[in-house]
Amino acid sequence: MTAFDDLMAFQHETEALAQVAGRLAWDQETVMPRGAAAQRAEEIGALESVLHARRADPRIGAWLAAIDDSGLDPVGAAKMRHIRRTYSRAVKLPEKLSAELARVTSRAQGIWAEARAADDVAHFLPVLERVVGLKREEAAALADGGDPYDALMDDFEPDATAAETGAMFDRMRPRLVMLRERVMGGPRPAPLRGHFPEAGQMKLAHEVARHFGYDFRHGRLDKSVHPFTSGAGTDVRITTRVDEAEPFNCLYSTIHEVGHGCYEQNIDPAFALTPLGNGVSMGVHESQSRIYENQLGRSRAFTGWLFSRMQEVFGNAGAADPEAFHAAVNRVHSGFIRTEADEVHYNLHIMMRFDLERQLIGGSLDVADLEEAWNTRFAHDFGVAVDRPSNGVLQDVHWSVGLFGYFPTYALGNVYAGCLNLALRAALPDLDDQLAQGHTEGATAWLKEHVQRHGGLYPPREVIERACGFAPNEGPLLDYLDAKFGALYGV
Numbered sequence: 289m290t291a292f293d294d295l296m297a298f299q300h301e302t303e304a305l306a307q308v309a310g311r312l313a314w315d316q317e318t319v320m321p322r323g324a325a326a327q328r329a330e331e332i333g334a335l336e337s338v339l340h341a342r343r344a345d346p347r348i349g350a351w352l353a354a355i356d357d358s359g360l361d362p363v364g365a366a367k368m369r370h371i372r373r374t375y376s377r378a379v380k381l382p383e384k385l386s387a388e389l390a391r392v393t394s395r396a397q398g399i400w401a402e403a404r405a406a407d408d409v410a411h412f413l414p415v416l417e418r419v420v421g422l423k424r425e426e427a428a429a430l431a432d433g434g435d436p437y438d439a440l441m442d443d444f445e446p447d448a449t450a451a452e453t454g455a456m457f458d459r460m461r462p463r464l465v466m467l468r469e470r471v472m473g474g475p476r477p478a479p480l481r482g483h484f485p486e487a488g489q490m491k492l493a494h495e496v497a498r499h500f501g502y503d504f505r506h507g508r509l510d511k512s513v514h515p516f517t518s519g520a521g522t523d524v525r526i527t528t529r530v531d532e533a534e535p536f537n538c539l540y541s542t543i544h545e546v547g548h549g550c551y552e553q554n555i556d557p558a559f560a561l562t563p564l565g566n567g568v569s570m571g572v573h574e575s576q577s578r579i580y581e582n583q584l585g586r587s588r589a590f591t592g593w594l595f596s597r598m599q600e601v602f603g604n605a606g607a608a609d610p611e612a613f614h615a616a617v618n619r620v621h622s623g624f625i626r627t628e629a630d631e632v633h634y635n636l637h638i639m640m641r642f643d644l645e646r647q648l649i650g651g652s653l654d655v656a657d658l659e660e661a662w663n664t665r666f667a668h669d670f671g672v673a674v675d676r677p678s679n680g681v682l683q684d685v686h687w688s689v690g691l692f693g694y695f696p697t698y699a700l701g702n703v704y705a706g707c708l709n710l711a712l713r714a715a716l717p718d719l720d721d722q723l724a725q726g727h728t729e730g731a732t733a734w735l736k737e738h739v740q741r742h743g744g745l746y747p748p749r750e751v752i753e754r755a756c757g758f759a760p761n762e763g764p765l766l767d768y769l770d771a772k773f774g775a776l777y778g779v
């Protein structure tokens with residue numbers, strides 16, 4: 289066995305254990321008995337410490353030193369790129385800091401949930417202060433003197449920089465604010481009306497998932513409080529949620545997770561349980577969920593098909609005709625909550641969080657001033673005043689669990705989805721005719737071929753550029769939004 293073979297065998301076992309940890313977490317969110325929570329925390333904690341030790345195992349350092357990457361084929365070289373990156377991050381972080389972060393964030397998440405329920409910012413700020421302090425330390429340890437925020441972002445979107453991302457967001461923001469103002473100035477379409485029983489919603493969710501190419505032989509669809517996708521390779525599970533007054537919640541959460549799920553299911557099987565066997569970054573992952581959900585799922589063509597199926601399943605689609613149904617699916621509404629935001633508002637939510645957390649990590653914003661900074665920015669970009677903290681600075685779990693640098697990947701995913709949509713429609717001129725019949729095979733085959741099968745083979749920006757034939761940029765997304773909502777709202 290060469291050092292390369294030894295390292296890959298070790299890595300294979302680590303990846304397999306990571307899949308087990310993911311399965312335990314899936315079980316916890318779906319079918320675990322309520323009384324099992326404390327024991328489950330012990331089980332997950334024990335497995336996480338095994339995984340942590342394996343990721344920083346000194347034998348990896350010895351193998352890495354012995355391997356000459358220049359003699360490897362492109363697949364081997366890509367595997368080494370991932371392993372070297374992960375290992376160098378792992379060894380830069382002092383053991384004590386990682387342990388303290390795990391301890392403080394698990395406490396902070398509980399305090400955040402209490403503070404949000406009580407609308408009490410003051411209850412959350414002291415522990416958030418502690419989390420931000422530790423994240424600053426972490427960023428400094430990882431950054432090698434560079435931009436500390438880059439070091440945090442790198443965990444989710446390798447090679448993306450705060451400066452580039454910030455410059456792109458600054459170009460997007462005025463156009464989005466303008467589009468928002470135009471749309472909100474016009475007449476409001478009616479929301480869906482009716483009662484849509486759970487059994488019908490879940491039946492339709494399964495059907496829609498199959499239409500979008502999700503493979504139930506290698507997956508399943510369950511319910512959870514927050515929809516998510518879990519797993520890789522031959523076992524990729526998705527979840528959704530049900531609100532009997534609002535079926536789009538279930539259906540579009542399903543389509544979103546199907547995008548994530550298909551990405552994982554469609555990766556080249558030869559990459560399974562290797563460093564290339566997962567989606568390459570959070571941004572590229574989100575591009576798949578978003579293009580399924582929005583550019584395909586919320587298109588006029590596909591909603592026409594969905595309208596008929598809703599009528600058949602529920603006896604009533606909740607709207608008078610396919611046009612009204614399409615308008616209800618794409619209803620732009622002024623709301624406080626990111627996860628409920630429409631396509632026009634969503635990226636404005638992200639840009640605000642990106643700017644604020646970059647200032648927190650960089651030290652130019654104090655935690656004590658965060659709420660005021662949030663409310664001022666929200667009033668400017670959304671045209672409404674935040675009415676209470678649970679609708680404002682306390683709404684997201686991310687900061688309490690130390691996820692700084694994660695938010696921008698949501699908007700990057702939307703930008704990538706805009707680019708892919710442009711390329712996809714050029715490649716399949718009759719796409720809308722297919723979608724109108726409920727057929728997405730053409731679109732999903734294109735995405736599999738050009739993005740999904742590559743897994744971690746190419747860096748994030750490169751996989752998008754190879755698929756599209758141009759460097760990813762915000763133009764196609766903004767043009768798509770202007771055209772779609774300009775037409776819908778007649779503005």
Ligand code: ZN
Pocket residue numbers: 544548574577
């Ligand atoms: Zn997602």
